[in-house]
Amino acid sequence: MKRLLAHPVWAGVAGMALLLALGAALPRWLLFLCTMSAANGIVSLGIVLLMRGGVVSFGQGLVFAGGGYAVALMANKLGVTDALLLTFAGGVVAALMALPFAALLARYRGIFFSMLTLALSMVLYGVLVKTESLGGSDGFNMSRPTILGMRIADAWSGYVLYALAVVVSGVLAILARIYFESARGLVSLAIRENELRVEYLGASTSRVMAANFVIAAFMGGVGGALAIMALGHIEPQFSYWTTSGEFVFVSILAGHYSVFAVFVASFILELVRSFSSAYFPNTWQMVLGIFLLIVIRFLPRGIGSVWVGWQARKEGRS
Amino acid sequence: MTPILSARGLNKRFGAVVAADHVSIDIVAGEHVSLIGSNGAGKTTFVNMITGYLKPDRGEIFLEGRDVTALGPRQITQLGVARSFQIPQLCAEMSVLDNMLVAAACGDGALSFWRPAHTRDKLDRAAALLERFGLHLHSRRRVAELPGGVRKLLDIAMALTHRPKILLLDEPTSGVSADEKFPMMDTVTAALGSEDVTVLFVEHDMDIVTRYASRVVAFYSGRILADGAPDQVLVDEEVKRYVTGSAH
Numbered sequence: 001m002k003r004l005l006a007h008p009v010w011a012g013v014a015g016m017a018l019l020l021a022l023g024a025a026l027p028r029w030l031l032f033l034c035t036m037s038a039a040n041g042i043v044s045l046g047i048v049l050l051m052r053g054g055v056v057s058f059g060q061g062l063v064f065a066g067g068g069y070a071v072a073l074m075a076n077k078l079g080v081t082d083a084l085l086l087t088f089a090g091g092v093v094a095a096l097m098a099l100p101f102a103a104l105l106a107r108y109r110g111i112f113f114s115m116l117t118l119a120l121s122m123v124l125y126g127v128l129v130k131t132e133s134l135g136g137s138d139g140f141n142m143s144r145p146t147i148l149g150m151r152i153a154d155a156w157s158g159y160v161l162y163a164l165a166v167v168v169s170g171v172l173a174i175l176a177r178i179y180f181e182s183a184r185g186l187v188s189l190a191i192r193e194n195e196l197r198v199e200y201l202g203a204s205t206s207r208v209m210a211a212n213f214v215i216a217a218f219m220g221g222v223g224g225a226l227a228i229m230a231l232g233h234i235e236p237q238f239s240y241w242t243t244s245g246e247f248v249f250v251s252i253l254a255g256h257y258s259v260f261a262v263f264v265a266s267f268i269l270e271l272v273r274s275f276s277s278a279y280f281p282n283t284w285q286m287v288l289g290i291f292l293l294i295v296i297r298f299l300p301r302g303i304g305s306v307w308v309g310w311q312a313r314k315e316g317r318s
Numbered sequence: 319m320t321p322i323l324s325a326r327g328l329n330k331r332f333g334a335v336v337a338a339d340h341v342s343i344d345i346v347a348g349e350h351v352s353l354i355g356s357n358g359a360g361k362t363t364f365v366n367m368i369t370g371y372l373k374p375d376r377g378e379i380f381l382e383g384r385d386v387t388a389l390g391p392r393q394i395t396q397l398g399v400a401r402s403f404q405i406p407q408l409c410a411e412m413s414v415l416d417n418m419l420v421a422a423a424c425g426d427g428a429l430s431f432w433r434p435a436h437t438r439d440k441l442d443r444a445a446a447l448l449e450r451f452g453l454h455l456h457s458r459r460r461v462a463e464l465p466g467g468v469r470k471l472l473d474i475a476m477a478l479t480h481r482p483k484i485l486l487l488d489e490p491t492s493g494v495s496a497d498e499k500f501p502m503m504d505t506v507t508a509a510l511g512s513e514d515v516t517v518l519f520v521e522h523d524m525d526i527v528t529r530y531a532s533r534v535v536a537f538y539s540g541r542i543l544a545d546g547a548p549d550q551v552l553v554d555e556e557v558k559r560y561v562t563g564s565a566h
Contacts, residue, residue, distance in 0.1 A: 183423035186435035201424035
């Protein structure tokens with residue numbers, strides 16, 4: 001059993017089954033919190049994928065909003081209501097949005113990459129705010145989706161969207177883990193450390209980085225699609241720099257060592273945000289900031305480094 | 319004999335500095351060619367032009383008869399030219415084995431999104447190469463923890479992963495203690511023994527050049543001053559005056 005769970009696919013499937021079972025016993029407010037954690041966690045997972053190649057996107061709000069708006073418009077204007085189809089469509093639209101910029105951004109590193117992505121997301125924000133047909137700064141609502149052709153009853157809507165978020169994030173987490181352990185995943189890590197060497201070994205660093213950007217965009221779009229379905233409302237704030245900043249916050253909190261840590265970090269953010277906004281309504285961002293400083297001080301490589309380090313020590317003993 | 323590598327009239331200037339001045343050379347397969355010259359003589363510029371890192375202002379480079387002048391480092395590597403660096407270019411936070419697996423992955427053509435980097439086949443190949451370089455005992459160690467000589471060997475081992483036709487070694491013994499230079503070169507030579515590879519190495523130590531080169535090319539002010547067997551080139555008066563500094 002232990003050996004079976006060491007395989008990322010079976011560990012992921014077991015984790016999903018556990019969370020689906022646990023969800024049936026959770027109160028509605030916590031289900032919503034978990035759904036949003038999973039949706040936002042997928043976006044942050046995309047940033048972690050970029051971080052492994054040595055770049056951080058400060059503009060994932062671009063694809064988060066892109067996926068969200070696409071899904072809301074497909075539901076409202078085209079009558080597409082299936083949640084699974086909409087989730088996939090959100091990812092595809094976001095990836096298509098990222099595609100024209102991928103080759104350009106793949107040439108930049110460090111702060112230049114971060115600022116360019118931030119600029120792109122703020123351009124979208126500006127366009128959304130000024131576009132009256134999309135609700136301007138107020139955004140617009142989206143009706144509740146269906147699942148596999150069935151309407152979702154009010155009493156079950158929270159759980160069904162939670163289950164969808166768990167399954168989608170679980171599948172993407174498994175795929176991300178497979179990718180991180182692949183030849184391309186290892187080369188991404190090498191690019192982070194020594195790009196010159198990778199080029200002299202015959203691999204194209206710009207192609208790897210461009211592919212990473214498009215994959216991260218797909219994840220951002222899927223996250224946006226799940227978030228809009230849970231919230232039932234979308235607005236330009238999805239693309240604002242503070243939203244992108246929260247995704248980066250989760251990525252730093254998680255580190256780039258563990259896929260699971262990204263979702264844990266996302267859940268921690270939602271918890272801290274919920275409770276601190278309830279108890280410190282005017283200073284909750286400060287609480288978040290202090291929390292991040294503590295994590296950076298004591299876990300500079302993120303919370304994922306705790307169990308990766310623990311695993312390494314265990315393997316060293318055996 | 320058809321040369322494996324040809325340079326024709328290479329010129330390269332950096333402002334007022336002439337780094338390559340009508341450099342023409344033919345390298346035949348199987349040769350072990352040492353490039354010598356004082357600092358700024360144009361050796362590294364020549365290596366950088368051969369590997370596509372620098373483009374010559376004028377002149378052409380042919381690899382097995384194919385014009386590669388306009389190609390970049392990646393394309394030239396894919397055509398079978400590998401190199402090591404004066405300062406080893408490694409992934410310092412990764413283990414020695416992972417560095418070898420990076421080299422294996424990079425040379426495999428299309429990088430797989432799902433095929434694991436740590437397959438049994440690749441692990442075995444990496445382990446075998448590490449053993450040839452005497453690095454197998456370090457395979458699990460982080461590169462950042464390794465001494466300079468071991469890093470140099472790893473740099474060369476990585477370059478050899480995909481059985482290149484031409485291997486360029488940029489000062490393989492620089493930064494290595496005098497006692498370690500010959501054992502290190504012996505290790506490299508033994509590791510190359512079974513490979514059908516042409517070697518060009520930049521070197522300042524004339525004892526190393528004498529022992530390990532089959533041909534010596536001496537550079538001075540961006541020009542080739544002398545080219546031939548070590549026992550001819552190293553006694554040349556101009557080479558002694560401008561390169562080795564042993565003229566009386």
